[in-house]
Each structure stands twice: as structure tokens, then as C-alpha cells.
Amino acid sequence: MAVRIRGGLGLLMAAALLLLAACGAGSGSPAGALRTVTLNSGLQRPWGMVFLPDGRLLVTQKAGTMVILSRDGKTVETTLTGLPAVASAGQGGLLDVALDPDFATTPWVYWTYSEPGRGAETGLAGTAVARGLLENGALRDIRVIYRQQPKVAGAGHFGSRLVFRPDKTLFVTLGERQKFTPAQDLATSLGKVIRINRDGSVPTGNPAIPGARPEIWSYGHRNPQGAALRPGTDELWISEHGPQGGDEINRIVPGGNYGWPRVSYGCNYGDPVGAACRLGGGRHAPDYVEPVSYWVPVSIAPCGMIFYTGGGFPQWRGQIFVGALAGKALWRVQLAGGREVGRERLLANLGERIRDVSQGPDGWIYLLTDSGKLIQVRD
Template sequence: MLITQKSGGMVIVSAGGGSKVSVTGVPSVATGGQGGLLDVVLDPDFATTPWIYFSYSEAGAGSGSNPAGTAVARAQLVGNALQNLTVIFRQSPKVTANNHFGARLAFRVDKTLFITLGERQTYDSANLTATRGALFAQDLSTTRGKVVRIQRDGSPATGNPGIGSGAAAGLLWSYGHRNPQGAAIHPTTGDLWVTEHGPQGGDELNRVTSGGNYGWPLVSYGCVYGASYSGSNNGACRIGGGTHAPGYSEPATYWGPTSIAPSSLMFYTGSGFPEWQGNALLGALGTDQGVWRVVLNGNAVASRELLSISGLAGERVRLVRQGPDGWLYLLTDSGKLIRVDRP
């Protein structure tokens, strides 16, 4: 197993978890706030061409309080060393904020690469009040608050909707995202799905379509942090009124009034839990933390549940993945790697 660590380390862990080897050649990363070494995926042709792709928060030039942004690099993994490393994407523009990097990677069936990008949680009082944030996720000249789709060499993928301009020209797939930290390709339809950190009570699961606008920061089922979501208020604090349609894409489901803080996403296809075939599984860092299972009926959510998993009490689940053995593997913020199988 290939695992990234916030501090900037990358390690290869044996299947049984008994040994751990550090990978050399990883570039330096900006570790402030939510930054660090983030996602890693294998090339679709890894068996014959051993490239890996990884995202990280990249610092700007100089020292002190300098801007940072999400970057994606690829390199060949030879033994435990990265070779021929090239940065294939840099989020534009870099900013001094330390949050909402997004940075999840997912390869489409056609071998193009999706990158999810947060809006970086900055505010621009000239455009909006500080309680609602800036319009960067709606600005089609930047890659902040977007999903981009690129070729493996970093060039724009053909077939993108053509909605970007300037630094984002040719790259954008969708926009209006806040902080999408989970991404997965549906095994049957090939569609991209993402989990997204909303504001208080506004975490979402979305099917991401070409050219789709997911509303942030103009509309959300969440509220400004600290607002009274329930009681006599009954959700009246929802940003923009909550309902997305008809102007924006509705989430497939959302969590409220509490925030689960979704961290990752996968679709289960293994044989270990046949009753979960085709279900979405996502990690959660906040209230009701752990692993959530979402059952789909087509593109609609039929049901969802927080799974009861032994040993997860008090653990923030950062990543959920399916192993080749059909079992689940979880990474927690406390540094645990947990295998979930049947007793």
C-alpha cells in the first residue's frame, strides 16, 4: 500500500501492515493548516508504466507568509524512489490561506485525470460579506472551487465543456465547489461523484456533470458557522435559501444540521461484502465520524447509514479504500491503518 502523510512523507506499507518503507524523492510541501502531502493514485497502466500521481500544497517563492496552492505531480516509482518527477498542474492563483485545498484525484475510464480543488476559504468584502465568502468558486478565470480534467501529461483534456477563461481555459469540468475532499468514478456509469465539505450542516454528495455549477457560495443547505440551524429557526439560516435548483445542481444528498466533514469517497465492488455492491462509502471527520454507506437507486440516494465498525470510536476517518482482497482499509487521523472484514 502506498500512503501519503500530511508532514510530506510517502511510505510503502506491506499488505499485512508489518513493514513500512519510506519513499525518497518527494518534493517539499507546505504543511500549514490543512496543507501537506495529500492524495496519491496509480497510473491506469501502472503494471507496464509505473507512474504515480500525487497532490500536495505547494508553497510560493520566498519565505515568510507566502501563498500556497494545490499542485499535482507525477513520477515513476522505482523501488522506493520517485524518478523523473514533473509537476503537471498548479492551482491558480496561489493564496495565503491555509485551508480548503480539495486535492482529490480520480482517473476516468478514458485515462484522463480529475482533480478536485477547494476555493481556499478566503473572503473578499468587495464582493460579498465575510459570512458568505468570496465569489472565487464562481469565477471561471480561476481554478479555485473547481473540478478540472487533464491529460496525464497535464494538458487540457479534450471534451471539456469549454467554460473556462484565462488561467483556467480548457481545464474546467465543473465549478461552484467549496472543498471537495472525496472523488470516485461510478463503476457502472463512469460518472464522477464527489463528497464536499459544506458550511455548518451543508456537507454534500454530488454527481458531477460536465459544466455543472454546484452553487457555492451563493447557495447551500448549510449555515454560517455559529448560526442557529434548528429549533424555531428550522434552517432559515441556509445560505441562499438552501434549494439549489433550478439555477444550480442539487446535491444527491446532504447532511444537516450537524457537519460530518466528509473526507473521501469510493464505490464498493468487492466480494467481501456482496450486499454492498455498488454502494458509496465515505469517511467522516466531524460529528457522526466514521464510515458512511450510501445506497443509490440510479443517481438518487435510496438510503444511508453510519456503519458500526469495531475500534473506530473517537477516530476521524481520513480515507476509505477497497483492497484487492475485497476488504476495506481505513486510515485515521491518529495514524491507524485498519482493515475491516467479517468476523
């Protein structure tokens, strides 16, 4: 198990003892003990997934369609078409998907996508959030409820993940579209986490950040492509891509500034990788929010993220699982309070770019890969 612990000697010893005690209780498991089952290998560049109440799986595909898979994941039962057009070049396309908290009575489905510009915005694009009612195997009453501002040129860093809070408001993570400085510009929604209502309006209780758009919850983000609520709380945690190194896991605090592009543990592209080239010196505090975890010197490109709560791996409850694209693995991150005390690289033997991670109703972990696979992870 690969473990990295930061802090002074006392903290290091305490964390090490905690980790040893936890491992003795069964919190660790060699990667070889995990069993993977490829349920489907015919998906077309899948990006996001969510389990329906009946156990079937709703999956987005980058080119612009959603599919509903059978309960065993092996068969495409329905292909949902008629969605808004996507800008599918580069990192763009149909992205994340989530179900309304009241889906059982009002079956709204929400999704993010890279929306192409029209008219004066032709050639530009931005992340958008849409929703539609899923009824009789089709989506109807489709409407865009939020558009990232402004649309810009380029095909990278759209984000984006959707997470509902217990109060039924919606978090959306938005990339800075490879434009760097707008992540610090509070008049834009590039490089931000926003919080909106289910109809796209702005809820009460968002942080009062001077000069900021009212939907902004936090800022200074690069390309957050993983997000989850910590169990038992309304805390949003995200994973986001760094440049060369500096990928982060962050606990999001209302109004927090996470430093990009002024500071990063990573290095600009083209610079030799090493501590000397870290943007702004690397360390975020006290001016910016320090990441809970980061990867150096090589980026793993984190994508998809859960806090595990199931019964399949009881020794791992409360821990973070995050997929890796460039790193081609599944990472397990162990926490003590708000600190990382250990982490482990799993399933590197698969050689797969892991795009999304989800926990199934059966307690197992499910992965989507860029090669088009749905993989179940079990003991």
C-alpha cells in the same frame, strides 16, 4: 439504520418499499456485525492511499513523505523522500495519491499537495499535482504537472482527490481555499473540478463554459475531499464539506455549477444552525446542481469515498462509503439510480476521524485515520 428519504408521498413510499425489499435481500447490516482489524497504528498523519499491483499499500503522510507498507499493512518497507516541499500548516500537506492506468508498464505515481509559493508568492500556497516514476523503491523524474491558479494566503480547503477516467484522463478536485467567491470565478481554478491529461495538458472534450479556464470540468465547489467513479460509467461523484451543515455528495455533470458560496443547505459559521439560515435558502435547483445527498444540521466533514464493488460485502455492491472526520464514522449511502434511498452510520464506536477509504484487492474496506491507523473492515 438511520435512513432519510426525500420527495413526495409517492416517491417516499416507493423508496421505502425499495429499501425494505433490498434489506430483505441482505443490503443492510447492523454496525455491530462488522469486524475491524487495526493493521498499523504508527503512521504519521496519513492522508491518501492506493494499493500497488503486488498488494502492498502506498500511503501519503501529511508532513511530506510517502511510505510503502507490506502486504499485510503492518510494516513500513520503504519511505519515499525527495518529494517537492509541502506547506503543511493547517489542512495543507501531502494529500492524495493515484497510480497511472498503465502502471504495470510505466510506473508513474501521481499525488496532490499544498505547494508553498516562492519569490513574489512567498507566504501563499495552492494545490498542485506532481508525478514521479516509482522504480527500485524510489521516485525519480519528479515533475509538477498542474498548479492551482492563483496561489492565495491561508491554510485551508486545498481539496483534493485524484481519479482516473477510463480514457486515462485525470480528474482533480480543488478546494476554494476558504475564499468563497472564487468558486464562481471561472478565471481561477479555486473551488473547481478539473480534467487534465497525464502530462498536465488539457484534453479534448472538456465542457465549453464561456469564459472558463479550459481545464475546468465543474465549479461552485467548497472543499471536495472525496471522489470516485461510479462503477460501469465514467461519472465522477464527489463528497465535499459544507459550512455548518450542508456537507454534500454530488454527481458531477460536465459544466455543472454546484452553487457554492451562493447556496448551501448549511449555515455560515457564527450563525445559529437551522433551516432559516441556510445560504441562499438551501435549495440549489433550478439555477445550480442539486446534491444527491446532504447532511443537516450538523456537519460530518466527509473525507475519502468509494463505490464498493468487492466480494467481501456482496449485499453492498454499488453503494457509496464515505469517511467522516468531525462525524467520526463511516457512512454507507444506498442509491436507486441517481437518488439516495437510505444511509447508515457505521463504526462510530471507533471514535476515529476517518481520512480516507479504499477497497482492497481482497474485497475488504480499508480506512486511514488521523490518529495514524490503517484499519481493515471485514465481516
